[in-house]
Amino acid sequence: MKARRERKFVLLFLAALVALPVAQWYADLAVGVAPTGAGLVRRPPTTAHLRAVEAEFAAAAARNPYARALAALPGLAWLRGQASPVLEGRVVADEPWLFYRPDVRLVSQRPAPAVQARAVPAILDWHRQLAARGVRLVVVVAPLKPALLTDRVARRFTVGVAAWRAPETAAVLGTLRTAGVEVVDLPAVFAALPAPGLAEEPWYEPADTHWSQRGLHVAADAIIDAIGWARIPGVYQVREEMVLRPADLERLRAASVVDERRPKEACLVVADAQGRAPATPPAGAEVLLLGDSFCRIFEEGEVTGAGLRSQLAWRLGRPVGLIRQDGGGATLVRQELARHPERLRGVKVLVWEFAERDLLAAETEWAKVELPR
């Protein structure tokens, strides 16, 4: 009896293991691809090829019906359900507040020091090149959402806590200032303001990594203060519009549609005398804005004419040029300008916005970019 039980146990155990490749090959056949692991016999067993085979196995596991069925077992589904928003997913959530996990970790975890060491020389070099062309550089750092709104990451935290400043950001900006670079330290600007209460409009959108209209206006005012130009009246006008725009963190959480339950935002839409959004001049604007997705928000998509470029244009009474690249505030936008140096014609002030993430995340590229002579 005991021997029979042992045999049955062994057979079931081994069947549970062998089902992994069998199900995998079945799934491979079903989609018409070569059996997983075939690369092992087709290529010499070098370290690089073996790592490639491992990657092939990992990728193929996603279509293994047996592994997927096991992953959906009740206990595991529950554990993963608990874990996914908190541990595994890219979004930290305490409804309705969503945070981008890598941003949360930039606050809670020790940063990579090398990135700051790369950023400072790249910024100083850019400043030197622009100064040689008679262009003022104003560096603007868009703060990390979890640093500004630490009290919203988890419900148990006290609301109204002041924003937090990353010491590395403060150090980099201090070095830049000492070297003569004009800096708009938005993390410091926000930190100096009283934190919004629960009933007030927050500085950043609950389901987005970017600023809300309220935060955007704080940023635009601070930049205008730094530029120090008087406004030319009558060029632009503003009107209020209620807008529901897609939020990036909501989309990241696999909801592909706009959540209609979210409240609409009141946007201050800027328009010229003909009622059109301020045009982006291809060249000739006195102010050129370089930036990342913080310059896209309210400027493209569901609403136009209410983003940073338009707000600056309205406050200055002058058109503002824009070169924008999502996630490319540190280097890509400068490379784009270097490819189109004609965009610098007539420019007196170059406002360069990049995300604070770029000063803290190890993977950010901070290349020196040469402007053509």
Added chain:
Amino acid sequence: MVFASPIFLGYFLPLVLAGYYLLPAAGPARNRWLLGASYVFYGWWDPRLVPALFVLTLATFGLARWLGREDLPEGRRRLGLAVGVGLALAVLFVGKYLGFAFDNYDRLAAALGWAPAPATRWALPLGISFFTFHAISTLVDVHRRDAKPMASLVDFACYLAFFPQLIAGPILRFGAIAPAYAERRHSWARFSSGLALFSLGLAKKVIIANTLAPAADLAFAARELDAPTAWFGLVAYGLQLYYDFSGYSDMATGLARLFGFEFPRNFNAPYLAESITDFWRRWHISLGGFLRDYLYIPLGGNRRSPTRTALNLLLVMVLGGLWHGAAWTFVAWGLWHGTLLVAERWLGGRAWYEDLPRFLRVLATFVLVLLGWVFFRAESLAAAGDYFAALVRFDGTGGAPVRLLGAELFALPHVLILVLGLALMWSRRRAHEWSGHLSRRRAVLCLLLLLLSLGLLSTQRPNPFLYFQF
């Protein structure tokens, strides 16, 4: 290739088992097959290291055969032993400690204005700490006439490279395991107990250790900690390390049973120890035994003066610490345990909290061991110092970094698995014996744990065993 991976579980293991049992039990075929499988297993990480392992095997085999000769004068035997042990230690030093030595020399050279060391550094060859110790065990056991050298190179190569213990032990004594390479028993009972033990180890690794790993990683890489986050992270790491390594040991022992071998127990509920001396009888038993028999006793053990005994203990523990990794943090960890062991020896082999009730004795030992893990896990001595400071930071002044860390650290899965880990730690069940008596209920539980582990494994990122880095 790691045990807790679909490639090993679904492809490698079934293939090796099928080949093994299709070959005739008599003769060398099965050992040859195991040797081939072990080299494939090792070469999977970096095929270039297989020839290096083979050269060490060849040298140790030849020396052991020579040392085993009856007619060899004692002086030559000692010389042979010194050469063999020196060779194994040289391999270990070059593979594991040369970069560390160069780094420390560079620091000194920078201060004194000397030329820097060569910039050459390489990745730690996997399993080097284990197979070099196996080579040393062979030479010492043969030299002491505790065991005869193996007659077959294939058998010896299989002993040194046997894939269940190649990467992270347990450290096997040549004299104890060598006979099994010539003859071993296979039975359904042993095979099924092996699978049962393997499933328990897999579950320890995949369900407990891997779930706690992010919590420990977050705490030890934190920008700022306060006492609650620091203690939570430390307990999570203590449990992760135990369930990871004891899980690996269970899997290794289970795999060995599948091929007819029996490995010694490597853990015996170490967190139930009532003193540090007791802890070292329960934690990584195979390493403790190796250091005792091949280092502590030859140094004189406790047969000399109390001061000499204390120095022997400290030296053994520091070297044991350094064995875990080429870093000053491991030296500090060894010193921590060495000092505690010396203190207990001076108190007559008792802990200073001996008079407390058992629960408090266990708790006190657990806390002392946890404090040692700070050195073990920290990136540097300075980081360890910061962590110790955080353990007593109860002032509630933690800022945004602590709040955001807490939001992730105290997540429900972390808390649940931590509580489960603590509860299992307190239970009196031992996987080693538990798996040896397979009732119907236990068989069902093992199958369920296997399926749960496979399911969880398919959703986890690759997470190698912690002891692979040693």
